[in-house]
Amino acid sequence: MDESPRLVTQLLKAVVAYTWFFETCDETVLEDRAALKQLEYVGYLLNQLSDADKQRVADELAALAAGEADPAYREFVETFAFGMGLVEPEDS
Numbered sequence: 584m585d586e587s588p589r590l591v592t593q594l595l596k597a598v599v600a601y602t603w604f605f606e607t608c609d610e611t612v613l614e615d616r617a618a619l620k621q622l623e624y625v626g627y628l629l630n631q632l633s634d635a636d637k638q639r640v641a642d643e644l645a646a647l648a649a650g651e652a653d654p655a656y657r658e659f660v661e662t663f664a665f666g667m668g669l670v671e672p673e674d675s
Contacts (some may be wrong), residue, residue, distance in 0.1 A: 591639075591643065592647070595640065595647070596647065598629075599647070599660055599663055601621075602663070602667075603659055605619075606622065625667065626666075626668055629667050629668075629669055630667070630669070632669075637664075637670065638670075640664060641664040641669055644663050645661070648660040
C-alpha cells in the first residue's frame, strides 16, 4: 500500500476529534468512566506505534495545531502527543 499523507492527516484529525469529545463531554452525555476508558484505549493503541511513527504523529499534530483557530482546541492538539504518552515533556 502506497503511503498517502492526506490519509494519515485525515485519520489523525478523526482520532483527535473523537478524543476531544471524550475529554470534554460531561456525564450527561457519557458516563465519566466510559469516557476515560476510551481515552486510555486511544493512548494504548497509539503507543503500539514505532518510535518513528510516534514522532511522525507528533509532527503532524504540530502542523494541525498551527492551523487551528479555536484556542482551546489548538492547546488540546498541541498537548495531545504528550497526553497520550507519545513524547516526553520538552524539558526532560
